[in-house]
Amino acid sequence: MKKAVAALLALTVFLSLFSAFSVFSAAAWDESEIFTSGDGCWQYYLREEDGKAVITGTVEEPGETVTIPAEIDGHKVAAVGERAFLFCSSIKKVVVAEGITEIGNDAFAECSSVTEVSLPNGIVALGEGAFFRCSSLMSLTLPESLVSVGDEAFSFCSALKNINFPSGLTKIGGNAFYLCDGLTDVNIPNGVAEIGKEAFYNCSLKSLTLPSGLKTIGDGAFYQCWAIPFVNLPQGVVSVGAEAFANCQHISEVTVSNSVTDIGKNAFGGDFSLKAMFGVRGSSAENYAKANGIPFVAYSEY
Secondary structure (H helix, E strand, O other), X not given: OHHHHHHHHHHHHHHOOOOHHHHHHHHHOOHHHOEEOOOOOEEEEEOOOOOOEEEEEEOOOOOOEEXXXXXXXXXXXXXEOOOOXXXXXXXXXXXXXXXXXXXXOOOOOOOOOOOEEEOOOOOOEEOOOOOOOOOOOOEEEOOOOOOEEOOOOOOOOOOOOEEEOOOXXXXXXXXXXXXXXXXXXXXXXXXXXXXXXXOOOOOOOOOOOOOOOOOEEOOOOOOOOOOOOEEEEXXXXXXXOOOOOOOOOOOOEEEEOXXXXXXXXXXXXXXXXXXXXXXXXOOHHHHHHHHOOOOEEEHHHO
């Protein structure tokens, strides 16, 4: 993660030597494959598999509102390509047309002025770093069609306060909301089976309800989410990663279902006072509690 951040910072210096919009296509695509739209606005290429357009940027620096069209030069638009609007600090609002299904890796990364994003139903995937460090983005409703949130998709979106996840979501990628320290409310739907490594690292979540379909909680997934008051690991969870809830200072109680077979090192360690861990006798919960000096209470005893 640190290496990725350092690389992006280095890239900032590099891009300052050129106009941002002229670099977008060259950064990720062979220039011979790039077309300019008939209206002189967009740059794009055509996918070999279906002939649909993928937008790689704009000809001129974009204005405050970017409206991604459903069609360019008679070609349906399928996606916003990788790094299409990387470092476009002029953009404040993003509107994506119906029919587009994917936002590529780093598509709107480092768009520090973006405050509003409108995504249509039909989007199924947000790529890695899709909205990385969009530091002015305050709220977001994700479309019902969305299945996965990529790694680092919203990392460092420090102004983000709440987000509504769709019911069909199955995966929240690693570092997806890393250091979104303004984030206080999330609703994780029941279909989510995996919460990736450091997904909500150092967020300000006031409460946490883990979904019934959850299987895996990655290392450091909720590290230093200091405002969470308690944790209930529901039936179905199998693995809790190392430091998953470390340094969550306000957690006073943890309830662990008997489906949990693996609790990683310092999963509930660090700077807080855990008053009790509830679980089944002879389970991984009891073993973890005893090994870490945490009072253990069996289900039958309360």
